[in-house]
Amino acid sequence: MSSHTLQKLAAFTSTPEGGNPAGVWIGDSLPEPQEMQRIAAEVGFSETAFVAPNKGSKRTVRYYSPEAEVPFCGHATIATGVALGKKAGSGTYQFATTVGTIPVEVSEYCGEMRAALTSVEPKFELPSDTLLKNALSALDWDVDDLDSSIPPARAFGGNWHLVLAVKSKQRLDDLSYNFGKLKQMMLDDDLTTLQLIWRENDGLIHSRNPFPVGGVVEDSATGASAVALGGYLRESNIINAPQNINILQGEIMGSPSHLTLFIPKKGGITVSGTAVILSD
Structure with a gap:
């Protein structure tokens, strides 16, 4: 053994x-x-x-x-x-x-x-109209809630994630969604989490990640979606690489998390952080 x-x-x-x-x-x-x-x-x-x-x-x-x-x-x-x-x-x-x-x-x-x-190597594609419509419906969000400077995208950095950026932190903070509806939509579209974000400034993004396909209402820190997001921001020319971005996640859940993202000019995206042992 x-x-x-x-x-x-x-x-x-x-x-x-x-x-x-x-x-x-x-x-x-x-x-x-x-x-x-x-x-x-x-x-x-x-x-x-x-x-x-x-x-x-x-x-x-x-x-x-x-x-x-x-x-x-x-x-x-x-x-x-x-x-x-x-x-x-x-x-x-x-x-x-x-x-x-x-x-x-x-x-x-x-x-x-x-x-x-x-x-x-990250990649991204635009979501279908049906996927976007179903996601917004499950989240009870409206197209007018979205930040047009970061259009919706399916982004990949190891797993596929749906990136949705909103105009206000309040819209992000007030997250409440239909678990079963969102889970089925994500299973149908091979999505691991939703990367829901609000960009405070060029170097700081707030994030929330529903994860119903894993049986979890929300992830408090999601490195896979962070690298997928970084790749999307670079490949779509929303940012000029190289760039560092701090991502804050888990705040509303009472589990504040800090992810440090480094987006180079080309190649894979780097995310770093610390960790503490809870128990053996």
């Missing part, structure tokens, strides 16, 4: 009260898919990362929500990076995921472990 550890960490935060919790399972070899699904459901967080082998810079990683396997998860990757850093030290780890190899750079700064992942 292979040895393994299971830790619970909160990613994109320096305090246990904030961030997005993730399970991090590290062992000699990955369990069978049904066992990973069982463990993820038992942990109960939006995602649990399963990592093997126990040593070395190259690791195979799989991600499971309580209900299904997820191709890629940003906050669980950051949590895993910090967990590996605390166990094996700083350095660059190569995560072999189902969407490709993700480099994760782990370093210590001011006494804290920090992890930075660089996404696969």
Whole structure:
């Protein structure tokens, strides 16, 4: 029987009260898919990362929500990076995921472990009229609520996300949606979360991420949607790369999270943050 550890960490935060919790399972070899699904459901967080082998810079990683396997998860990757850093030290780890190899750079700064992942090549496309109409209906939003400077888009940085930007923070703060309706729409369109944003200024974006397909009403920090957003902003020429953007998420939920986005001129998008251990 292979040895393994299971830790619970909160990613994109320096305090246990904030961030997005993730399970991090590290062992000699990955369990069978049904066992990973069982463990993820038992942990109960939006995602649990399963990592093997126990040593070395190259690791195979799989991600499971309580209900299904997820191709890629940003906050669980950051949590895993910090967990590996605390166990094996700083350095660059190569995560072999189902969407490709993700480099994760782990370093210590001011006494804290920090992890930075660089996404696969991002891409985006315009949503269909039907998708946009159904999303707005499920959210009880109106076209007039949207910020025309950041048009709606389907964006990819490992998973597909629907990006909807609104004109006011109040519209974002007042989020309330039809769980079943939104979940079905997302399943039909292969969406992992909705990246709902309000841009305060060029360097600061507020974000909320409904995640009903994972059985979670809302994610408090979503690294995968952050890199997808960064890629969309660059590829659509909404911003001039290179650029750094801070994303604040989870504030309304009482789990404030801080994601740091670096958008280079080309290639994958980097998101970084800290993580704290909640329990072993």
